[in-house]
Amino acid sequence: MISLDYNNMLSTRLGGRGIDPARLEAMAGRFRDAHADTASRRDSGEMGFFALGDGGETVSEIQRFAEGAGQAFSNLVVLGIGGSALGTTALRTALLHPLWNELDDEAREFFPRLHVLDNVDPATFSAFLDHVDLRRTLFNVVSKSGGTAETMSQYLIIRERLQAELGDGYRRHLLFTTDPEKGVLRALAREEEIATLPVPSNVGGRFSVLSAVGLLPAAMAGIDVAALLEGAREMAKRCESDDLRTNPAGMFAALQYLAATEYAAPIHVMMPYSDRLRDVADWFRQLWAESLGKQNTRDGSEVFAGPTPVKSLGATDQHSQVQLYMEGPFDKTITFLAERDFEKDVQIPSAYPHHAELAYLGGHSMGELLRTEMLATEAALAQRGRMNMTIEVPRVDAHAIGGLFMMLQIATVYAGHFYGVDPLDQPGVELGKQLTYGIMGRPGFEEQRAEWESRAAKDDAFVLR
Known part of the structure; x- marks a missing residue:
């Protein structure tokens, strides 16, 4: 205990x-x-993470995927950030061999290597792409909204690489873990017939480790999901x-x-x-x-x-x-x-x-x-x-x-x-996301971008060069 x-x-x-x-x-x-x-x-359904321990059909779906299509891959790569990545990293560190990704197939009992790419540093990301064998890799794109800039930029790069390497077969190398009904990843999954797993709509990212977000990578790597x-x-x-x-x-x-x-x-x-x-x-x-x-x-x-x-x-x-x-x-x-x-x-x-x-x-x-x-x-x-x-x-x-x-x-x-605060929201994070979209030229944010650039110009005298 x-x-x-x-x-x-x-x-x-x-x-x-x-x-x-x-x-x-x-x-x-x-x-x-x-x-x-x-x-x-909790009883009203607002705090859905309480119910994740009960498992249910999603866990059966995860196990079917891990024991079926998931067995075709030597590498599982999670594309996510924040709550879409930190729990999986914690599970990997705690419950897999410390040198898991360096072990040979037999030592891993033929479970895949598990990589978590949770940043958009181009040096790290490009080095990984140069190293990984795309034909033996499944990319799990984890974003409840489907609008996370970092994760979606990773996805767009990976998708292009997969299409160049595999043609129409690229779909077999993608899995979307996202909202069960809405968001761009859900729409793309329908349009391109890509496999998906749901993140319950009443479970926020930082409370999602015991949902498909963490359980799918865990199950594919041989971690005892039932015991979790x-x-x-x-x-x-x-x-x-x-x-x-x-x-x-x-x-x-x-x-x-x-x-x-x-x-x-x-x-x-x-x-x-x-x-x-x-x-x-x-x-x-x-x-x-x-x-x-x-x-x-x-x-x-x-x-x-x-x-x-x-x-x-x-x-x-x-x-x-x-x-x-x-x-x-x-x-x-x-x-x-x-x-x-x-x-x-x-x-x-x-x-x-x-x-x-x-x-x-x-x-x-x-x-x-x-x-x-x-x-x-x-x-x-x-x-x-x-x-x-x-x-x-x-x-x-x-x-x-x-x-x-x-x-x-x-x-x-x-x-x-x-x-006295709401532990389920993150308005400060959302503001940063909006400003990122504005700077990158998303329609509707031109005024914010102009204000940002003006503010930067005013402060330029205080920059040591």
Whole structure:
């Protein structure tokens, strides 16, 4: 079972700093309201991610594709950005061999290599196209709207390359994961007879990892999709309680909210002590930032709310960031992500007994060292009055990852209620998209583009060349 140890968030453990337990206890009533509001929005169908753990026909469709047409390919390439890519990357890092794409076919049990192209840097993209064998590759274009500039530019380039190489056979090398009814990808799929998978209309991109967005790549790479969904279902069930003390998602949200708004710690560091959990922190950054960083509350009041999520990695960042966390401003909480049992461990040989600096390592393992460093960092932070907590999974497997995804998604919507904002929208992101369309010459945006160019000209005196 996933555990949440929040002792080191409390003033009783931090020498007077940290959250007063009485203040946390007083959040119980607010949490019941947050829980009721979330349940109402879930039951109305507004928060569709809750239902993803139930699977359904889409999962059967995914498995049929993965076990059928999907077997014809040696490479699966996901074209997506943000919520269309980060969850898949986290799944790949957590649940596949660390060198998966470098293994030969037999070592991968003939499952395809899995690549995620989530940016439009031309150097990276062109190098990949020069490397990949198009005839053995399936491109999964992931965009719910079908209007994501980065993803659609990738698609247009890939489509042209496929047509030049394969003629009319290009269609077999494309799969669209998009809205079930609307959007340009859905229209193109109908026009060109391209295979599709649906993203439920009531599931936003950053909440979509347990939909076809993440499940199709997972299934094609041999990840146990059923276990992922079982873990998510069990966590959702565990979070049905409106008792703050027994609801891990509620407790995580309440503690982080109090730390940010009442204890001057709006920076939330997520620090996995596991390379396999590294990209879960990247996925969480988008979830937390895009959901909670809002100018207006749900009733339209101006608030400029939101914590700042930061990614760190233990033990690597003990040597780059922890000095700041130990002795810098008291404006951060640190959430450690840990696995209780490593799937594989490596023994450290005993050598150089006459050098105390090395002799103490002998007879231990790398897993012991990593866990000890995490425990030592927790203790050191607590001694300095720095708030920290630990989320621990029994082991990094599909069941645990599904539960972890669901817990953090539910925590995010609870936090949205505490802040008074809508965790499901992203108006700031949409403005950036509109300006991009304007600069690129999309009809209807000429005035915005002129204003942008004028503003740039005014600022030119302040550019060092």
